Amino acid sequence: MSLEKESTAPADRRQAVALIVFVLGLGIMMPWNFFTTASQYFNERLRVVNVTGVATKDYQYDSWMTLLSQLPLLLFTLLNSFLHQWVSERIRVVASMCGFFLLFSVTAALVTVPMHPDTFFSVTMATIWFINMCSAVLQGSLFGMVGMFPHRYRTLFMSGQGMAGIFSAIAMLFSILSNTGKSSAALGYFITPCVATLVTLLCYLVLPHLEFARFYLNRTGELELLSISDRKILNDVNLEGKSQQSRLSVLAVFKKIWLMALCFTCVFAVTLSVFPVIMVRVHTLYKGNAAWDRVFTCVCCFLLFNSLDFVGRSTPSLIQWPSKDSFLFPVAVLARIVFIPLIMMCNIENSRFLVVFRHDVAFVTIIALFSFTNGYLATLCMAYAPQLLRCSLDCETAGSLMTFFLVLGLALGAAFSFLLGNLV
Structure with missing residues (x-):
C-alpha cells in the first residue's frame, strides 16, 4: 500500500513541505542548544567574588543545566507515550511551542533584571526543566507525525535537528561581535529563539493546508485509494504475512x-x-x-x-x-x-x-x-x-x-x- 500511496501522491510544490519539516526539526532542538551555547552568559551572572576578585561560590551551571535538561526529557518522553491517547497531536504541539515562547521570553526579560545569583540560578534551572519538559512532548509528537511522510522527509527532519546547534552558535557569535553592550547582546540572543519559535509554530499550522502534506497525514483515506479487488489482495497479503511473521517480545x-x-x-x-x-x-x-x-x-x-x-x-x-x-x-x-x-x-x-x-x-x-x-x-x-x-x-x-x-x-x-x- 505504501508503494501505491507514493505513486499517486501529489508533488511537493516548491519543496514547501520539505522546508517546513526541516524547520520543525530545527525548532525542537533550540532549547537545549541555546541554553548550552549561552554558558558564558549564565556563568558570568552566577559569578560570586570576594573583595579580592576571587570566586567564592561555584554553582556548576553547566553540570546542572545538562542534568536538568535530560531528566525531564526522559520522564516526559515516557509520559507522552500515554498522553497521545487522550490529547490530540495539534494541542500537544501548539501548547509545547507556546511554552517555548513564554519561557524564552522570560529568559530574555531577565537579562535586564538585576537578581541575586541564588535567585537567578533557581529561576534558570526551573526554566530549563519546564522548557525541556515541553521539548520532550514536542519531540514525541513531531516524530510520530513526520513518520507518516516518505523516508526523505524523516532525513530532513534529522538534518534540521543537527542544524539547531549551528544556528544557536552563529546567533551567539553575532551577539558577541555586535557593538552593543553585554546586556543588549544577550537580550538579542534570547529574542532570536522567540522569533524562531513563532516561525516554527506558523510552519506547523500551515502544513495541514498543503496538498502534499494532507495526502500523507490523512490516514483515514488510505484504503479509499484502493479498489475492492485491491483491498482483498491486501487483506490476503496481510494474513499471509502474519502467519509467516510474528512480532518478537521486547526482551x-x-x-x-x-x-x-x-x-x-x-x-x-x-x-x-x-x-x-x-x-x-x-x-x-x-x-x-x-x-x-x-x-x-x-x-x-x-x-x-x-x-x-x-x-x-x-x-x-x-x-x-x-x-x-x-x-x-x-x-x-x-x-x-x-x-x-x-x-x-x-x-x-x-x-x-x-x-x-x-x-x-x-x-x-x-x-x-x-x-x-x-x-x-x-x-x-x-x-x-x-x-x-x-x-x-x-x-x-x-x-x-x-x-x-x-x-x-x-x-x-x-x-x-x-x-x-x-x-x-
Whole structure:
C-alpha cells in the first residue's frame, strides 16, 4: 500500500513541505542548544567574588543545566507515550511551542533584571526543566507525525535537528561581535529563539493546508485509494504475512540489538560527560588578543562541535565503516573514552589536572575528532540496529529501545559530568 500511496501522491510544490519539516526539526532542538551555547552568559551572572576578585561560590551551571535538561526529557518522553491517547497531536504541539515562547521570553526579560545569583540560578534551572519538559512532548509528537511522510522527509527532519546547534552558535557569535553592550547582546540572543519559535509554530499550522502534506497525514483515506479487488489482495497479503511473521517480545528484540544499544549509550555518555561542562573551561593561549579571546569558546567549542557533529551524521550516507558485524565497531565506540582525559588535559585555567595541550590548534584538533566521531558512530548505531532484525514488525520496538538507550546515555553523561567538573 505504501508503494501505491507514493505513486499517486501529489508533488511537493516548491519543496514547501520539505522546508517546513526541516524547520520543525530545527525548532525542537533550540532549547537545549541555546541554553548550552549561552554558558558564558549564565556563568558570568552566577559569578560570586570576594573583595579580592576571587570566586567564592561555584554553582556548576553547566553540570546542572545538562542534568536538568535530560531528566525531564526522559520522564516526559515516557509520559507522552500515554498522553497521545487522550490529547490530540495539534494541542500537544501548539501548547509545547507556546511554552517555548513564554519561557524564552522570560529568559530574555531577565537579562535586564538585576537578581541575586541564588535567585537567578533557581529561576534558570526551573526554566530549563519546564522548557525541556515541553521539548520532550514536542519531540514525541513531531516524530510520530513526520513518520507518516516518505523516508526523505524523516532525513530532513534529522538534518534540521543537527542544524539547531549551528544556528544557536552563529546567533551567539553575532551577539558577541555586535557593538552593543553585554546586556543588549544577550537580550538579542534570547529574542532570536522567540522569533524562531513563532516561525516554527506558523510552519506547523500551515502544513495541514498543503496538498502534499494532507495526502500523507490523512490516514483515514488510505484504503479509499484502493479498489475492492485491491483491498482483498491486501487483506490476503496481510494474513499471509502474519502467519509467516510474528512480532518478537521486547526482551527478544533487545537480545538481538543489545550491542548497538549499549554502544549508543556509550557514545552519548562520553559526549555529555565533557560537553559542555569541561570544554567551556578551556581558554585560548592568546589571551592578549581580546577579539579572539571573546569568541574562542563560541567558535572552538560550540560552532566547531556542532558543525563537525553535523558532518559526522551525514557521512554514513557515503560510507559505513566498521560494519555492524565487525569487532572494530564496539572498539571504536569504547576508544572515544580517550577523549575525556585528552580534553581535560587542554588549557584549563587553574586546573588540578595535568595540562599537556596548551595550544589552540591541539584543542581544535581534539574537538574536531571528538564531535565528528560522536555524530558518525551515533548515526551508525541507529542505522545498524534495525538491520539486525529479520522482521520489519520489530523495527518499531527496536526504535523505541534505541531511544531509551539514547536518553540513558545522555543522563549518565550528565551525572558523570559532576565528577569530572570537580576533578578539574
